[in-house]
Amino acid sequence: QITLKESGPALVKPTQTLTLTCTLSGVSLSTSGVGVGWLRQPPGKALEWLGTIYWNDDKRYSPSLKNRLTITKDTSKNQVVLTMINLDLVDTATYYCAHSKFWFGEPQFDPWGRGTLVIVSS
Amino acid sequence: QSVLTQPPSASETPGQRVTISCSGSSSNLGYNYVYWYQQVPGTAPRLLMYKNDQRPSGVPDRFSGSKSGTSASLAISGLRSEDEANYYCAAWDDSLGGWVFGGGTKLTVL
Numbered sequence: 001q002i003t004l005k006e007s008g009p010a011l012v013k014p015t016q017t018l019t020l021t022c023t024l025s026g027v028s029l030s031t032s033g034v035g036v037g038w039l040r041q042p043p044g045k046a047l048e049w050l051g052t053i054y055w056n057d058d059k060r061y062s063p064s065l066k067n068r069l070t071i072t073k074d075t076s077k078n079q080v081v082l083t084m085i086n087l088d089l090v091d092t093a094t095y096y097c098a099h100s101k102f103w104f105g106e107p108q109f110d111p112w113g114r115g116t117l118v119i120v121s122s
Numbered sequence: 123q124s125v126l127t128q129p130p131s132a133s134e135t136p137g138q139r140v141t142i143s144c145s146g147s148s149s150n151l152g153y154n155y156v157y158w159y160q161q162v163p164g165t166a167p168r169l170l171m172y173k174n175d176q177r178p179s180g181v182p183d184r185f186s187g188s189k190s191g192t193s194a195s196l197a198i199s200g201l202r203s204e205d206e207a208n209y210y211c212a213a214w215d216d217s218l219g220g221w222v223f224g225g226g227t228k229l230t231v232l
Contacts, residue, residue, distance in 0.1 A: 063219060
C-alpha cells in the first residue's frame, strides 16, 4: 500500500521561501517509473499541478511557476522536497503530493497525501 | 480560467444517472488520455478513472468514463449520497508541457 505524507510550515510570510517535504511509503523512489507530483488547491478553488519528479531525476514543472519552483529527491530517505521562492498571498493553498507514473496510460496521481495547508500572511 | 472546461455544478436524485463533461483542445484531450478525480469536501482527491475509461481497483463499476475528440465525460449510475463530491478532469497538455485540470464540477445528490 502506497502512502504519502506532506510536512512543512503552516504559515509563511510574503517574499519568503516555502519548503515542503513529501515522505513516500510502500514504494521506493528508486524504482523504475515511480514519480511524485506536487499539486495545490487554493481554498474553494480548483486543483493545480506544480511539478513532478521521477525515479531517474527527470523533472517537469508547471510553465507558469517554473521560475519559482525546485523539486528534489532524497532516495535514501524516500522523500521529495518542493521549494518555492518569493511567496505571495495568492500562494495560500493546500499543498498535496501524489504518487505518479512516468508512462502515460498508467494511473497518475494515485494516491494522494492528505495535504498541508500553507497560509501566506504577514 | 482552467484549461479544461467543466460545468460548475450538477445534480440528480439517488438511483439516477448523471454525466459530467470535460472539454479541452487538441493539445490535451485531443491526443492524450483523460483522468478523473473525486474529492469529497475536506479530503484529498482520489483517482476515479485513468486512461479515459479505466477504473482503479476499488472504484465501483457505477462509474464509467469516455472520450471522443477533444471532449470527455464521466458517468455515474445508480447515484448514492456518498457520490456527493467535487469531480475534476485532468490531462497532459503537449503545448504547455504539463498537467492541466478542469475547474471542477460539484455534484449534489438531491
